[in-house]
Amino acid sequence: MKRRNAYIWIWLGMLIGLSSCSITKHLPEGETLYLGLKDISVQNEDETKAGQAALDEVKGAISIAPNNAIVTYPNIRFPIPFGLWVYNRFVRYEKGFGRWIFRKLAADPVYVSTVNPDTRAKVASNLLRDYGFFDGHVTYRVDSTKNPRAVKLSYDIDMGRPYYIDTLLYEGFAPLTDSLIHANMAGKLVRSGEHFNVNTLNEERQRIIDLLRDNGYYYARNDFITFLADTLMRPGYVTLKLVPEPNLPKEALRRYRLGNTSVYLTGYNGERPTDSLKLRDFTVHYAGEKPGLRFGVLRKRFIYRKGEMYSQTRQNYTQEALSRLGVFKFNEVQYLPRPDSDTLDVRVNAMFDLPYDSELELNVTTKSTKQTGPGAIFKLSKRNFRRMGASLNLELKGSYEWQTSSTVDGDKSVMNSYELGAALSLDFPRIVLPWVRDRIDPFRFPSETHFRIYAEQVNRARYFKMLSFGGSVSYSFQKSRSMKHTVTPVHLAFNHLQRRTPTFDSIALANPMLFRSLDDQFIPSISYTFTYDDSWRKRRLRLWWENSFTSAGNITSAIYAAFGRSFKEREKKFLGTPFAQFLKFTSEIRPLYYISEKQQLAGRLMAGVIWSYGNKTVAPYSEQFYVGGANSIRAFTVRSIGPGRFHPADNSAYSYVDETGDIKLEANVEYRFRLLSNMFGGNLNGAVFLDAGNVWLMREDEARPDAKFTFKHFFDNIALGTGVGIRYDLSFLVLRLDWGIALHVPYETGRSGYYNIPRFKDGQGLHFAIGYPF
Structure with missing residues (x-):
């Protein structure tokens, strides 16, 4: 405790010492610190859409952020100029620890000379003319502050009349x-x-x-x-x-036509081509005994034929198709005109990438079951499998968990909860169907085929041990850069409950719906997903929207019906295992609004419903919805809310597998802003968020009263939480820490009013995660 207090006093001393520093004391001679914009006045404003677009461009040219800015205009700055304090305190150090502190934490002052308001006023005036305001002009003035070496700037914009x-x-x-x-x-x-x-x-x-x-x-x-x-x-x-x-x-x-095509394949170690293979007008030059890529696979990436007119669009499609193969480090297309001719010969230079790629991901998870533990995912990929331009991927994952408390309901924790899994997939950058070859154009519409088989084993301490295995085939293609379609015509999954304990049997007796969701079953399904993503557009409002529909067991049931078995018959089996039958639909939309380069407003609205019927009236546990956790309602842990107004007793042994539902509604909004730039090679960002949502059942469940969806007291059934977070963005990796604070829970807590959290400390969630929540 004494050591901890000592650290606190050291940090307080450093903060006080820095705050006593002037933000302009060590500025270079003749320089003036820029504190931001004081005012922007507009005369003869054109309120049309085109006029406002011009005005936004002009304001963008003159709105330069000062140090520790939160909003450029109106000028709102972070009240603690930490980076400037460090600059003025440590700028004199040329080596040692002081220089290291300066390099890592100091923020370079933004000078008026750097802003250069005279030049910016001229640039802004030229922008007005570019937008047709030929009589418009922009002027500026310097406004003094209490600090004689720090000023603000004001700009006057006269738009004039538009042409x-x-x-x-x-x-x-x-x-x-x-x-x-x-x-x-x-x-x-x-x-x-x-x-x-x-x-x-x-x-x-x-x-x-x-x-x-x-x-x-x-x-x-x-x-x-x-x-x-x-x-x-x-x-x-x-x-x-x-x-x-x-x-x-x-x-x-002159208009040009295409002639012969020659492809030069260089090995990943720089091996130059020593042999060639030619078929009519197409020649492949390669190193070794045979081409590193099958001739047919390579030839079909070129959508043109000899004698056709040159097309820039077809050239782009060809280069994209070559890149999507995923086997080349680079590819370059050259056009060589024949002397005194209207013919262009095509030469492609490509170099193979390394044949193998691997990735290791380590993590530590904390769950609402009071269990925590390490996990790891290892991925190994073989590029250009069997020279087909396909990728063979092996994924191994595992996690181990133990109870964070010494006892749970009087029973000592058993340290044998774990998850193990393996998956093998084969990915093709094109549509692969045995009866369809050249009918689908894989160039105009980027496409993929994904084959996957997997097996997973889950062991839950004192409850059950389950084996899941299956496979899937899925196809995806893009009609445009923003729209993607994914069809999974085959997805087969088997869940087998290998072992269950007396504790689990007592739970199943009290809640048969829970037991049926975890029982042995076969899940044959087909699905379709549509994704719209315009994040590649460099505009302020960007949108991501995904809709997915899944049908399980219906084709299997139809086959049974064809052999005389009724659709309504229960417990129809495949390979001795009952199969699930349900329809599932989810829709999720994520708008992202860029207030500025350093500020964004992000949102998410998600809805889902699953309806089980026929052979199985309870959806598989793995398909049910839940809320809470690092990427959901962050004031609560995973599966700790719902369904509906139901909440298991605090001494319930099975609460962690109980709070799932057939219907889900969730909404999130998050304000993101920059705190520090270039801190240890990354940016430190902050966030303030508000999360809301819940899950419900489609049918009544005696073991879970008030869990069925109803419009009665709908808003009281929504869990609500707020909070703050920090993100360390390294561009290739985002480390996130969120502190969620509960505001309302849908169940009875003994406290009246909308804020019904019994104690403030009971309504908090702390989450460490990788990546943004949405």
Whole structure:
């Protein structure tokens, strides 16, 4: 205790010592500290969508964050300038521990000279002109503060009046090019009556170049065409012409066709090709006795044929298809024009990646069962399995758990709870079906085929021992960059209860629905998942949305019906094991709004329902829903809430397997912000969050009263928690620590009012995890 108190006093002394430091005492001579924006005034504001877009760009150019900023404008700064304190206290050290502290914790002061308001005002004025506000301008002024060596800045924006597009004409192009442009006018981006915008003009020019390059004009470039503008013909409007530059080289005016293709495969150790294999116009050069990739697998990555017109889009698809094989460290496509000809020969240079890849993940878990313990996952991958461009993956995982308290309900803890699992999968970067070969285009729509078999054994101390094994086949493809479809036509799972204890038998007698969910069963299912993800778009609001539907046992039941067995018959078996029959649907949406580079507002809304019927009226335990934990409602541990208003007694021996349900609703919102940048090679971020949700049953259960879903007192049935957290972001790894604080539980606690947590310390959850919760 004395040592702990000593550490506390040392840290308090350091904090007091740092706080006594001036934030400007050791600034270089002639430099002034920038404290942020004081005011931004706007005159002649254009409130249209285009005008606001222009204003956002202008504000972005002048809104430079000062040290320890939380919000740039309005100027909100973290009250403790820790990084500046460290800078001024340790900047004089050139070596030793003081220099190490300076390098790791100091924040470089943001100077007015670095912000350079004069240049930024000019840049902002130019941005106004780019958006058609030709009369607009931006000025600035310096505002003094109490500290003579620290100032704030204010900007005055006068937008003036906007200019609009009158007409856009395409003139001076060759007849064939002119016909091509006018045949694709439906995609035109510049329209009469809209705001003049240089960005839109550049996008229209790029559209024309892309159109030409997709139709054989290999040498077409942006600088080969230009805009001519006139603002005098019609006041307030701009008349435009898009014309080719004069004296273009003859290659730019010629359409090219594709000739022969040669692929040079370099080994992962740098082995140069020594032999070749040719089939008509396609040649593979390789090292060794045979190509490192099967000829057919490689040839089908190229979607063009000899004699076809060159296309930029097909070139991109080909390179993406080669990259998706996952066997190359790099691949480069070159086009070689034949002298005095309109033919381009294709040369591809590719180098194989290392054949094996491995990964080891270690973790420590804490569960609501009062059990904690270490776990590990080891993954080993063999790239380019049997030269098919496929990946063979082996995954081994295990965890060991023991009770964190010495006794549980008077019984000493038995240290034999563990989980062991192994999975073998084979992944193809294309659709693999025995009767479908060339009918599915694997290039325009990125696709994957996933074969998997697995086995897992779970031993729960003093309760049961279960063996689960099975396999699946799934296909996924993308119609666009944002939309992904995944179909699993075959998923077979067997759950076998190998051993159960008298304690578990007593639980099963008191709660037969729980027993049936854990009993031996066969789970044959098919599923479909649709995922929308536009996070690749660099815009403020990004969205991830996934919907999944699963049907289990229905095809098997239909087969039984075909042989004269009734759909309604219970306990139909496959290989001596009853099979589950249910329908399951889940939907989860995650919006992410970027307030700024250092601030985000993240949300999640998740709903799920499972309906069991026919052969099994209780869903398998592994398929049921639960809430709580590091990625759910963080004020509570896993499976510690619900179903409904039900809550097992504190002395219940089976509460950890009891709080699951058939219906789930969950909502989360989290404000994320930067605390410290470049701290030990990463960024330290903070978070404030609010979580809510619960699970319910679809049917009445005498052993769990008030667990069935009902709209009566619906909001009182929702568990609510808040909290704060910190995240250490290393870009490739995020370490997260969250402290959840309970605000409301759906069951009776003996305390009245919405805040019904009996004691504050009873309503807390501390979670250490890897990655963001959503």
